Amino acid sequence: MSLKGLRLTRPELFIDSESALTANSCPNSNSEVQTMRRMSVVLIALTGTLALAAPKARASCSNGSLHGNYGLHATGTINGVGDFAAVGRFRFDGDGHLTAKLFFRIAGNNGVAPSITGTYTVHPDCTVSDQWGGSTHVSVIVDGGNGYLILNNTVGEGDTISGEARRLSPEDTD
Numbered sequence: 107m108s109l110k111g112l113r114l115t116r117p118e119l120f121i122d123s124e125s126a127l128t129a130n131s132c133p134n135s136n137s138e139v140q141t142m143r144r145m146s147v148v149l150i151a152l153t154g155t156l157a158l159a160a161p162k163a164r165a166s167c168s169n170g171s172l173h174g175n176y177g178l179h180a181t182g183t184i185n186g187v188g189d190f191a192a193v194g195r196f197r198f199d200g201d202g203h204l205t206a207k208l209f210f211r212i213a214g215n216n217g218v219a220p221s222i223t224g225t226y227t228v229h230p231d232c233t234v235s236d237q238w239g240g241s242t243h244v245s246v247i248v249d250g251g252n253g254y255l256i257l258n259n260t261v262g263e264g265d266t267i268s269g270e271a272r273r274l275s276p277e278d279t280d
Contacts, residue, residue, distance in 0.1 A: 167232035171251045173200030178208075180256065180269025188213030190267055195274070202226055204238060 178194045194208035206222040224238025234245035234254065241263070245256040251273070258267040 167228050169202045169228045170200040171228050172198045175274045176271040178271040182267030185264035
């Protein structure tokens with residue numbers, strides 16, 4: 107739809123089809139148009155300058171980003187067995203080692219895993235690779251290290267298990 111040539115009954119500004127700012131029925135319309143054009147140029151230049159000057163948000167994580175005690179809740183399905191649910195407490199030492207106590211329910215049967223130990227590596231993009239309990243997992247650290255999202259990715263298993271963990275308390279880093 108072209109606005110070119112449109113007559114307005116009261117003083118208003120609009121942009122015509124050639125993107126030139128135009129004023130109809132306005133006293134001093136040339137000076138108002140020039141002012142609007144200058145303001146537009148200044149705003150565009152300022153926006154571009156701010157966009158270039160703004161620091162880019164970059165994740166910067168290390169093993170120390172995952173440190174302390176976390177409560178985990180995970181659910182899923184174990185292939186050929188049934189539904190799976192678990193809660194547990196995980197302790198990350200900030201140096202790539204973890205310990206855990208896990209309570210689970212599989213296909214309606216309760217269980218407690220023996221003492222769990224494992225290793226983990228936090229990557230600069232705040233993703234985590236770990237190994238414990240005979241399985242491998244990938245995780246993403248969230249909320250500045252106060253939580254993580256986890257997915258079982260053990261090769262050769264058809265299990266689908268994922269979960270979320272939260273730091274037990276904000277001060278809990280040991």
